[in-house]
Structures are given as structure tokens and as C-alpha cells.
Amino acid sequence: MAGGWSRDGAVNEQIDASIQDELLRLKARRGPVGESLTHCAECDEPIPERRRAAIPGVKLCVDCQQERDGRPVARGGVNRRGSKDSQLK
Numbered sequence: 001m002a003g004g005w006s007r008d009g010a011v012n013e014q015i016d017a018s019i020q021d022e023l024l025r026l027k028a029r030r031g032p033v034g035e036s037l038t039h040c041a042e043c044d045e046p047i048p049e050r051r052r053a054a055i056p057g058v059k060l061c062v063d064c065q066q067e068r069d070g071r072p073v074a075r076g077g078v079n080r081r082g083s084k085d086s087q088l089k
């Protein structure tokens with residue numbers, strides 16, 4: 001029985017981690033933080049005030065940022081137990 005693996009905890013950690021991850025990545029990429037743009041550098045969409053406040057020096061809207069990171073849009077309820085169970089047998 002090697003299962004230190006709670007699904008609720010894992011999901012929460014994943015969400016936290018992806019936010020932290022994005023912030024760290026942005027910080028790492030540009031040392032000194034520049035000014036936030038009011039409009040996305042890629043698609044010219046207005047960047048929401050809250051996003052600009054949360055991410056100093058933000059240059060991209062959410063969509064473009066996610067595309068650039070190559071990360072699919074976060075979804076809550078993906079259930080991968082199927083493949084796990086088949087490995088156990």
C-alpha cells in the first residue's frame with residue numbers, strides 16, 4: 001500500500017502551483033519588472049485591471065499567456081483513475 005495521495009489535496013496544490021509557477025516564471029524571465037501594459041502585446045485585448053495588479057509588468061492577456069506557456073486551460077475535474085487502476089492489475 002504505497003498511496004500517500006489524496007485527490008482533494010492534489011487538486012488544490014496543483015492550482016496553487018500553477019499560479020505560483022506563472023508568477024515565478026514571469027519574474028525569472030525579466031529581472032527588473034517593467035510596466036504593465038493596458039493591452040495585450042499579442043492580440044491587443046485589454047488586460048483586466050486585476051490581472052495587471054496581480055502580475056507586475058504583465059504584457060499578455062490570459063489567453064495569450066496560456067498559449068505561450070503551452071499549458072491547456074486549467075480544468076478542475078479530470079479523473080485519471082482509469083489508467084491507474086489498470087496498472088494495478
Ligand SMILES: [Zn+2]
Nearest residue numbers: 040043061064
Ligand atoms: Zn492576448
